[in-house]
Structure formats: C-alpha cells, structure tokens
Amino acid sequence: MNAVVRRRHFANLVSRTLILAATLLVLAFLVWICGVLLYEGFSAFKPTLFTEMTPPPGESGGLANAIVGSLMLVGVAMFVATPIGLLAGTYLNEYGKGTWLASVVRFVNDVLLAKPSILAGLFVYEIIVAPMGSFSGWAGSAALAIIAIPVVVRTTEDMMNLVPNSMREAAYALGASRSRVILSVSYRAARVGITTGVILAVARISGETAPLLFTSLNNQFWSTDMSHSIANLPVMIFQFAMNPYPDWQALAWAGALLITLTILALSIISRVFLRSANSQH
Amino acid sequence: MTLVNNRTKAHDETAGEFQRPPRFLNGEAFNKTFKWLSIGAALFVLMILGGFFVSLTIGAWPALKQFGFGFIWSSDWNPVTEKFGALPAIAGTLITSGIAILLAVPLAFAIAVYITQLAPKWLRHPLGIAIELLAAIPSIIYGMWGLFFFAPMFADYVQGPIINLFENVPVLSTIFEGPAIGIGMATAGIVLAVMILPFIASVMRDVIDTVPKRLKESGFAIGATDWEVTKAIIIPHCRTGLAGSIFLGLGRALGETMAVTFIIGNANRITASIFAPGNTIASTIANEFQEAYTEIHSSSLIALGLLLFIITFIVLAIARMMLNRIST
Numbered sequence: 292m293n294a295v296v297r298r299r300h301f302a303n304l305v306s307r308t309l310i311l312a313a314t315l316l317v318l319a320f321l322v323w324i325c326g327v328l329l330y331e332g333f334s335a336f337k338p339t340l341f342t343e344m345t346p347p348p349g350e351s352g353g354l355a356n357a358i359v360g361s362l363m364l365v366g367v368a369m370f371v372a373t374p375i376g377l378l379a380g381t382y383l384n385e386y387g388k389g390t391w392l393a394s395v396v397r398f399v400n401d402v403l404l405a406k407p408s409i410l411a412g413l414f415v416y417e418i419i420v421a422p423m424g425s426f427s428g429w430a431g432s433a434a435l436a437i438i439a440i441p442v443v444v445r446t447t448e449d450m451m452n453l454v455p456n457s458m459r460e461a462a463y464a465l466g467a468s469r470s471r472v473i474l475s476v477s478y479r480a481a482r483v484g485i486t487t488g489v490i491l492a493v494a495r496i497s498g499e500t501a502p503l504l505f506t507s508l509n510n511q512f513w514s515t516d517m518s519h520s521i522a523n524l525p526v527m528i529f530q531f532a533m534n535p536y537p538d539w540q541a542l543a544w545a546g547a548l549l550i551t552l553t554i555l556a557l558s559i560i561s562r563v564f565l566r567s568a569n570s571q572h
Numbered sequence: 573m574t575l576v577n578n579r580t581k582a583h584d585e586t587a588g589e590f591q592r593p594p595r596f597l598n599g600e601a602f603n604k605t606f607k608w609l610s611i612g613a614a615l616f617v618l619m620i621l622g623g624f625f626v627s628l629t630i631g632a633w634p635a636l637k638q639f640g641f642g643f644i645w646s647s648d649w650n651p652v653t654e655k656f657g658a659l660p661a662i663a664g665t666l667i668t669s670g671i672a673i674l675l676a677v678p679l680a681f682a683i684a685v686y687i688t689q690l691a692p693k694w695l696r697h698p699l700g701i702a703i704e705l706l707a708a709i710p711s712i713i714y715g716m717w718g719l720f721f722f723a724p725m726f727a728d729y730v731q732g733p734i735i736n737l738f739e740n741v742p743v744l745s746t747i748f749e750g751p752a753i754g755i756g757m758a759t760a761g762i763v764l765a766v767m768i769l770p771f772i773a774s775v776m777r778d779v780i781d782t783v784p785k786r787l788k789e790s791g792f793a794i795g796a797t798d799w800e801v802t803k804a805i806i807i808p809h810c811r812t813g814l815a816g817s818i819f820l821g822l823g824r825a826l827g828e829t830m831a832v833t834f835i836i837g838n839a840n841r842i843t844a845s846i847f848a849p850g851n852t853i854a855s856t857i858a859n860e861f862q863e864a865y866t867e868i869h870s871s872s873l874i875a876l877g878l879l880l881f882i883i884t885f886i887v888l889a890i891a892r893m894m895l896n897r898i899s900t
Binding site: 303318320323325327328387392393403416417421440444469471497532533543550 | 600602603606607609610611612613614615616617618620621623624627628630631678679682683685686690699702703704705706708709710711712713714715716717719720721766769773797798799800802820823824826827828829830834854857858861862874877880881884885888889891892896
C-alpha cells in the first residue's frame, strides 16, 4: 500500500471510530436518564399513588388529584384540538392544494409545531387568565390545545395525502359531492393515520409543564372544577421536585415515571397503528 | 377469509362495508358548510400565530413604553427598584443555546451518519427508535435528572478539574471561574444539548436519506471510503437540509423552559464565566411570573416573551425555508 492509500484508510478508520463513539455516548446518556427515572420512579411507586391526594410536607400521600386533573386538562384540550386540527388538515390536502393560502397555513403550522410551549402559556394568560381574573383549568386546556392543534394538522394532511386519488375519482364518478368524498372516502381510508396523529398529540401535551404554569397552575386538593386552578401532574412534579422534602421529591419521581410510561405507551400504540396504516397502501 | 385478505385493505374499508349515510350529507348546504368549516379551521391556525404576536405586544406595551429600546440593552433587572432590562436573559439564552448547538450538532450528525450509512441493517431501526424515545421524554424529566444527577457529577468530575487547570491561564481563568456547584449556564447548555440532539439527529437522518443511491454508489465505485463519500457527496448534497436541521434545533434550545429552569441557577446578571449561574428568557418568565405583583414587572416578563417569540419565529422560519427547499 502506498502512503496516500494508507492515509485515506487511516482517516476512514478515525472517522468511523469517532462516529461510533459519539453514538455510544448518546446511548449512554439515554440509558443513564432512563435508568435514573426507572430506579427513582419505581422506588417511590405504590398503589396508593392512585387513591390518595397530594400530601402536605412530611406526610405520605398519592397523586390521585393530579392524575385526574391531568386527564381532564388533556381530555378537554384534545376535544377542542381534534376537530380544528382535522378540519384544517382537510383544507390543506383536499380544498387548498396548490393555493397560496394553503402554503401559508402549512408554513405557519410548521413554525407553530416547533414554537416554545411557554409562549402558548403566556398567550392564553393574556387572553383568558388576565381578563377572567383567575387561573383556571379551562385556560390550561386552551394552552394545551394550542400546542396539540399543529400536531393534528400535520399528521392529518400527511395521512390524507397517502389516499390514492383514484379512490376519490371513483366516488366523484358515482356523483358524490365533494364533502361526501372527503367524509366517506378520504377520512375512512386515512382514519388509522389520523387517529395516530391524535395519539401523538396526546403524547406531546401530556408532559407539557411550562404552558400550565401560567394557566391552570396547581391545586393541592381534590378539584374537578375546571373554572378554578386545578391539580395536574407536570406542575406538581415541578413544585415537588424543587422542594427539599424527601417525600415530595419521591412523589415527583413517581409522577415523572407515570408520565413517561404513558407517553411511551402512546408512542408504541401510534407506531403499531402507523404500521397497519402504511400496509394498506 | 384468505380471499378477502388478498384484496387491498383500503379498498375493503371504503367500499366493502358500505352503509347509506344520512341524506343531508348529500345536500348542497352541507357541502358548502363543510368547505367553509375547513377554511375556517385553516384560518384559525393563522390566527393562533397572529394572536400570539398581538396579545404579547399588548401585554408588553407598558414595559416597552417605559423602557423603549433600552429594554433590550439594559442589564439592570431589579423588581424592587422596578428597573427591567433584558440583556442578562438574552445573554444567558444565547450562551446556553450556543453551548447546546456546539455540542449537539457534531454528535447528531455522527448518529445520523451512523444510522443511515454505517450501522448494520438490523440495528438501524432500533437505533432510530432509541433516538425518538430520547426526543419523547418530557423536558421536566431532563430537568430533574440534570439537577439531581448530572449537576453533582459535573461539578465533581468536570467543573472542579477545569477550574483548577485554568486557574493561572489569563483568558480561560475568567471563562471557567467560580465555585464548582454544578448548576449554571454550562450545565444548562449541556442538558439542552442532550435534549435537542435527538431532534436534530432525526431530521438529519431524513435529510441524508434523500441522497440518491446512485450518487453514493458512484463514489464507492471509484474507490472512495465511507468517510470520503460522507465528506464529498453526502455533506455537499445535503448542505441546506443539514443547516435547516441545525436551525430547528436552535429554535428548540432558545425556548426550552423547564429543564433550564431547574439547573441554570436563576441569577439576573451577566458574567464572563460560563460556570456561573444565570438566566434565560424562558427561565426568567417561568421563575418570576407568578411572583410578579406590579404591573410593570409582569409586563416586562411578557416583553421578554415577545422577544422570544420574535427570535424563535425568525430562527424557525429560516429552518423551514431550508428544509422545504429539499423536500420539493
């Protein structure tokens, strides 16, 4: 081998080694974070998490009110975000294709998808919390809905885009109106994919903390009244983790594990859904 | 059963189980309503972005009126004297995001290259899933890990030695100055790097996947090594897309709130040392918003939000334009 070839192969070897080392380093961080979360979370895990309220410092308790509050906040948010996101995605793929309005909406939606979530909290604070004069569950749901809508819009458009045009044309040929084609052909063919989008949106918002700080806040007590501040897992984790009491910190880790496992389960479900959606085409 | 399964499923679901829908669905009135509902929802997406800008501007108005452009240049942030300047928060945001990008981009690129080019076929899919798992972990968990596990270790094994090492070196001793307490801007930057890395890596992976196979194969055919193909074919071909993915990561880093709030130390001052506690725009808002009792204080915090909105809008718009160019 001459010197040039040897140098080239050496450079190749060095780069391959560095790339492999970088990948291993990142995987090590992943293992570290997940390991810490699993260890701390499962050490604090007990069945009473689901039955008892969040305790005052120094006493044992659970997360029941925070779990219920989080479910309500996410549920209301998705109840609002799903139809809006679905319809906007429908516009982008079925009505607006190729128009300037659709490109602007698509662009804005992509920007919103990556916007810092804390801004959604400030926005909702300005338009709902400040005028009403109090933190409320409704405001928290509104902030989460604003974060969820772009996710639903994006996946709806992508998934409806996969529906073959020949299917739409067949329906038109039978004399179906445009809305009928969308409802009975596009939606039905893309429904698995669209459901995936909704699941992904739930996964995206269930761990969001920053937007809830200024909107729903938190509540130490049992609360199902959406017009007042309401207990929820992310803000509870934040407040408990920042405090020195070991009981609270343990509960924060248990809550963190609960949220991460939920998000993990949702991602797995959406992946399975997506695979069955893709196999259709 | 097997006969049915051999037909395409999509065909089955639309045509197979046909039921007559309610009659009104065929009417012209419904047709029109549905179209306008869709357009309305699309306009609503635009209104969200417009609403962000308008409401934040209105909320920030008292502070902007009182401090003018000096708000951006002043480094004085003091709720007691009611003087508010954004410079410490802006500086902290830029420093932490800068550290994060510097660390995350090479690592993300390495992973993207490994997954798309070097890894054995069976490993590519699981690795991709692992990266997406890292992206799905909520930021508050990164914050807790950073505060309770990463920061103490960083203080003992990295900060301390570095501070001692550069003690007598002129410039470096100012950059790496201070007690090794673990929390501060460097720690926040590193945790941010771990957080944005999976986002950058997965976009880069998609971008690298757009390189036509024949380009790479012609490289290998003339005897180029893996690294030479990466350097001379993949990077030039994907330049715009790779830059777009970096901007996308930057947009995330600039606005990341919870993880940074845990570990940055919440100090409203500017120091030359990256080991010192600081604040970012987002962490200042998260830390102080509930305790802002005067109008000018909360208005100043919303002005910070407006600033963050404008900065991230520009960064994300650049990212989108770069990434859209490759997909078309």
